[in-house]
Amino acid sequence: MMTGMITRRRMIGISAAAAGMALLPPHADATAEAVTWQGEAMGAQASLVIHHPDRARAERLAEATVAEVRRLERILSLYREDSDLTLLNRQGFLVMPPPEMVDIVRQSWAAWELTGGAxxxxxxxxxxxxxxxxxxxxxxxxxxxxxxxADGLARVGLDRIACSPDRIDLPLFGSALTLNGIAQGYVTDRVVDLLKAGGIERSMVDMGESRAIGSAPGNRPWRVGLSDPLDSASILKVLYVEDRAVATSSPFGFRFDREGRFSHIIDPRSGATPQRHASVTVVADKAALADALSTAFNLMDTDTIAAAVRTQTDVEAHVLSLQGEWTKFTS
Structure with a gap:
C-alpha cells in the first residue's frame, strides 16, 4: 500500500486538525496537543485523532463525534434489535420517526429517481x-x-412508502428497509458537519465511505487507493480528492453461494443478482450520494451510468469492468 494513502474497506479512522495544527494519520504517534480515542463504531474497530490548540475543546469534539456515530447507529442500523429501523421493519410503521430517518429516506428517494429504481x-x-x-x-x-x-418483488418499491415527519409506513406485510447502501455515507456526512462546526479545517473521515475536509498534509490532495475487489492488498487505481467523498461497491464483496453467482447487490427491479462490473467507485460532494450511486451503478450498463452522471454536478464514476479495464464518467 502506498504511504499515506486511504484504501477502501479498512478499519474506521478519523484524523482531524484545526487551523494552524499539523495533521497526523489516525495510527501515528500523537502530539501533545492531540486527543485520541479507540474503540468500536458501526461494527468495526475505530480510531479518532483530533489535533487542536485547545485540548479541552478537542476532547469535547471527540466525545461529540463518538456520541453522534452511536446515536445514528441506534436509528439506522439493520443489525441492532433496539434500532428505529429494526422497529420499523418489525411492525411495518414508525410513529414520530427521528428526523434523520425521514431525511435518509428522502435522500434514498432522490437516488431511486436518479437511477431509475436501481x-x-x-x-x-x-x-x-x-x-x-x-x-x-x-x-x-x-x-x-x-x-x-416474484413474491419478494411484490414487497419492493420505495415509491410505495409513505414518509412524513409524523409517520413512516411500509407498503405491505413483509416489506422491510435496509439502509446498508447509504447509511455509511450518511453517517460520514454527519460527522463531517460536526467536525466543521467544531473548527476542523483539514481531515479525512473514513467510515467505510471516505470524505475529505480540505487538503492532506503538505497542502496536497488526499490520495484514495482503489483496491482490487478480489485482493484488497492490491491497489489498482489512485484518486486525488479535496473536499470530496469517495464510495466503492462491488458484487465480489459478499456472495451467497460457493460458486459466487449470487451477490449481495440485488436488482430491486428484477430480483436478480447480475454481475455487470467488477466494482464501481463514485466521487461526489456528499458521501451519502456517492454511497448510494456506487451501489446502484453496479446494476446499470455503462450508457445508463453515463447518462445519470451527466444529470449531476461534480460527480464522477470509475467503473472497473469484469475484464479489468477502467472507464471514467464525469458530469
Whole structure:
C-alpha cells in the first residue's frame, strides 16, 4: 500500500486538525496537543485523532463525534434489535420517526429517481430470501424459485412508502428497509458537519465511505487507493480528492453461494443478482450520494451510468469492468 494513502474497506479512522495544527494519520504517534480515542463504531474497530490548540475543546469534539456515530447507529442500523429501523421493519410503521430517518429516506428517494429504481432500500425482502435459501442444506444451486422471487418483488418499491415527519409506513406485510447502501455515507456526512462546526479545517473521515475536509498534509490532495475487489492488498487505481467523498461497491464483496453467482447487490427491479462490473467507485460532494450511486451503478450498463452522471454536478464514476479495464464518467 502506498504511504499515506486511504484504501477502501479498512478499519474506521478519523484524523482531524484545526487551523494552524499539523495533521497526523489516525495510527501515528500523537502530539501533545492531540486527543485520541479507540474503540468500536458501526461494527468495526475505530480510531479518532483530533489535533487542536485547545485540548479541552478537542476532547469535547471527540466525545461529540463518538456520541453522534452511536446515536445514528441506534436509528439506522439493520443489525441492532433496539434500532428505529429494526422497529420499523418489525411492525411495518414508525410513529414520530427521528428526523434523520425521514431525511435518509428522502435522500434514498432522490437516488431511486436518479437511477431509475436501481437504488432501492426496500430490497431487503429479496436479500432475506437469498440468505434463507442458501443457508438451507442442499439448497438448489440455481437459487430461489421464480415464484419466491416474484413474491419478494411484490414487497419492493420505495415509491410505495409513505414518509412524513409524523409517520413512516411500509407498503405491505413483509416489506422491510435496509439502509446498508447509504447509511455509511450518511453517517460520514454527519460527522463531517460536526467536525466543521467544531473548527476542523483539514481531515479525512473514513467510515467505510471516505470524505475529505480540505487538503492532506503538505497542502496536497488526499490520495484514495482503489483496491482490487478480489485482493484488497492490491491497489489498482489512485484518486486525488479535496473536499470530496469517495464510495466503492462491488458484487465480489459478499456472495451467497460457493460458486459466487449470487451477490449481495440485488436488482430491486428484477430480483436478480447480475454481475455487470467488477466494482464501481463514485466521487461526489456528499458521501451519502456517492454511497448510494456506487451501489446502484453496479446494476446499470455503462450508457445508463453515463447518462445519470451527466444529470449531476461534480460527480464522477470509475467503473472497473469484469475484464479489468477502467472507464471514467464525469458530469
Amino acid at each position: 437504488f432501492d432500500p426496500t430490497v431487503q425482502p429479496l436479500w432475506e430470501l437469498y440468505r434463507r435459501h442458501f443457508s438451507m442444506p442442499g439448497a438448489a444451486e440455481a437459487g430461489p424459485a421464480s415464484e419466491a422471487v
